[in-house]
Amino acid sequence: AQSVSQHNHHVILSEAASLELGCNYSYGGTVNLFWYVQYPGQHLQLLLKYFSGDPLVKGIKGFEAEFIKSKFSFNLRKPSVQWSDTAEYFCAVLNDYKLSFGAGTTVTVRA
Amino acid sequence: GEEVAQTPKHLVRGEGQKAKLYCAPIKGHSYVFWYQQVLKNEFKFLISFQNENVFDETGMPKERFSAKCLPNSPCSLEIQATKLEDSAVYFCASSQGLAAHTDTQYFGPGTRLTVL
Numbered sequence: 257a258q259s260v261s262q263h264n265h266h267v268i269l270s271e272a273a274s275l276e277l278g279c280n281y282s283y284g285g286t287v288n289l290f291w292y293v294q295y296p297g298q299h300l301q302l303l304l305k306y307f308s309g310d311p312l313v314k315g316i317k318g319f320e321a322e323f324i325k326s327k328f329s330f331n332l333r334k335p336s337v338q339w340s341d342t343a344e345y346f347c348a349v350l351n352d353y354k355l356s357f358g359a360g361t362t363v364t365v366r367a
Numbered sequence: 368g369e370e371v372a373q374t375p376k377h378l379v380r381g382e383g384q385k386a387k388l389y390c391a392p393i394k395g396h397s398y399v400f401w402y403q404q405v406l407k408n409e410f411k412f413l414i415s416f417q418n419e420n421v422f423d424e425t426g427m428p429k430e431r432f433s434a435k436c437l438p439n440s441p442c443s444l445e446i447q448a449t450k451l452e453d454s455a456v457y458f459c460a461s462s463q464g465l466a467a468h469t470d471t472q473y474f475g476p477g478t479r480l481t482v483l
Contacts, residue, residue, distance in 0.1 A: 307470075
């Protein structure tokens with residue numbers, strides 16, 4: 257079965273700091289990879305997606321993620337965070353047309 | 368509509384009571400998915416539909432859970448005889464299709480079910 261691991265449970269950082277959230281998956285075949293964000297009190301929103309082509313994917317709000325096939329990783333990055341980036345971040349893999357999610361990372365940005 | 372709509376937002380039931388949740392997918396999307404989020408962070412796939420037809424029900428607890436997507440009606444997820452462990456947020460998502468360019472799942476706001 258597919259599994260997704262997110263290494264950081266809770267990340268606390270200051271505004272303007274750089275952010276990197278780790279994500280590893282277990283499946284060795286072709287994968288579609290996603291990062292979703294859940295802002296406080298809101299529903300899941302798609303940040304970015306990888307399905308083929310350039311392994312460096314750019315998403316909304318200045319986020320990007322890099323797919324490294326040899327490492328089974330899809331880490332999320334943002335060079336300079338803002339207070340409004342405080343949220344839960346979920347990595348997900350699409351397998352058999354259903355999503356498998358990581359446990360999520362809580363990101364708290366201090367003003 | 369442009370967003371996945373879910374009702375109600377909150378639902379409280381006593382153990383043994385029935386719970387029914389509704390989902391209206393984005394207009395033009397053929398696939399609907401239900402996920403259960405327990406303990407805030409753990410998502411579990413329940414069931415998916417292709418239009419009115421069940422596509423994948425491998426995640427559904429067979430005994431008490433059922434779901435439907437009927438023409439011209441919101442999709443529904445029903446739990447007969449709720450148990451304490453059914454307390455969770457139930458998310459509905461929809462996608463246009465299954466091909467790589469169309470398989471992004473867009474999520475609704477969720478229904479928080481509390482079983483007392």
